[in-house]
Amino acid sequence: MTNETPSGTAREALDRIPAAERARTFQEPWEAQAFAITLALHQRGVFTWNEWATALGKEIKAAQARGDPDTGSTYYLHWLNAIERLVEHKGLTNAATLQRYREAWDRAADRTPHGDPIVLAPEDFAGGSTT
Amino acid sequence: MSDHDHDDGSHLSEIQLRVRALETILTEKGYVDPTVLDQxxxxxETKVGPHVGAKVVARAWVDPTFRSNLLADATKAITESGRFGTIGEHLIAVENTPEQHNMVVCTLCSCxxxxxxxxxxxxxxxxxxxxxxVMDPRSVLADFGVTLPPTTGIRVWDSTAETRYLVLPQRPAGTEGWSEERLASLVTRDSMIGTGLPAQPGAQTS
Structure with missing residues (x-):
């Protein structure tokens, strides 16, 4: 962690991102998934785009207040925070359910040999050990 | 996340777990369809990009009627032409002139x-x-290597969830008689955001 402040130039922000990454639409598959989930929910009329922009703007402001240099590279993290909140706010799911599914996916990953596709099974929910 | 990971098992990062959890729940409840997400x-990743905007700009450079329609109502002009896909949002085209250069930002998030x-x-x-x-557009332009004559004013347009902007850059001199396709090759992404200018005809490398 460096003492970066949000005051650098736009170019500096850009220069911190390796060229190959700059050219790609999404840096990681999860960014694409979070993005697509949001658009799909909007297309279904779960929220208006204005509601979405407000939710995302709020997350970005909160992150800046926490000291995130907000150079654009953490953008999809803010995006994910915002869509989780909005989905909860709209009553589509709640924090406990999200947590239960995360733990299930974690167990699914643990029991899947490295390199195989990770698939969620009912057993991943059963008898969840609470360590 | 768990402290009992097996070395021969797989691992998902905290953030991957979060996204998978969200997608699974919403899929099970019927709010999203994984096939649609892939689409x-x-x-x-493959269909939309600055190449679409570049064709719109090139068209406006060669077709005065399209240009005036574009400046009057960009959403309608682009969608009705049937050549550049549909515009799902309220789009406004702002034209650069010797007197005014336009730049686009979204101060709230990233519209x-x-x-x-x-x-x-x-x-x-x-x-x-x-x-x-917003505060100092000229110095931001300098960061991008663009210097405008002091007589050219700069106007900054702040996007919203409902309204997006496309800068219509000035057609470079020395491109008389060029085809739309060739003109489009000069139109850079940054020139349509306002942080750059179109490539000059002589500066083309390919």
Whole structure:
């Protein structure tokens, strides 16, 4: 962690991102998934785009207040925070359910040999050990 | 996350777990369809991008009627021409002139004219750009290597969830008689955001 402040130039922000990454639409598959989930929910009329922009703007402001240099590279993290909140706010799911599914996916990953596709099974929910 | 990971097992990062959990729940409840999610990603990775906006700009350079329609109502002009896909948002085209240069920002988050430019570059989403372009657009232009005559004013347009902007750059001199396709090759992404100018005809490398 460096003492970066949000005051650098736009170019500096850009220069911190390796060229190959700059050219790609999404840096990681999860960014694409979070993005697509949001658009799909909007297309279904779960929220208006204005509601979405407000939710995302709020997350970005909160992150800046926490000291995130907000150079654009953490953008999809803010995006994910915002869509989780909005989905909860709209009553589509709640924090406990999200947590239960995360733990299930974690167990699914643990029991899947490295390199195989990770698939969620009912057993991943059963008898969840609470360590 | 768990402290009993097996070395021969797989691992998902905290953030991957979060996204998978969200997608699984919403899929099970019927709010999203994984096939549709794949189509959305494919659309943004392969179909839309600055090449779409570049064709729109080139068309406006050669067709005065399209140009005036574009400036009057960009959403309608682009969608009705049937050549550049559809515009799902309220799009406004702002024209650069010798007197006025236009720059686009979204100070709130990162609203951007996706249908004509694809997804925004990283710097567009960064706090330094979002805050500085409003206060000191000329120095931001300098960061991008662009110097305008002092007589050219700069207007900054702040996007919203409902309204997006596309800059219509000035056609470079020395391109008389060029085809639309050739003209489009001069139109850079940054020139349609206002942080750059179109490539000059002589500066083309290919």
């Amino acid at each position: 959305i990603v494919e659309h943004f 951007y004219p996706w249908d004509v430019l694809g997804l925004p570059p990283v710097w567009y989403k960064s706090a330094p750009y979002r805050s500085r372009v």
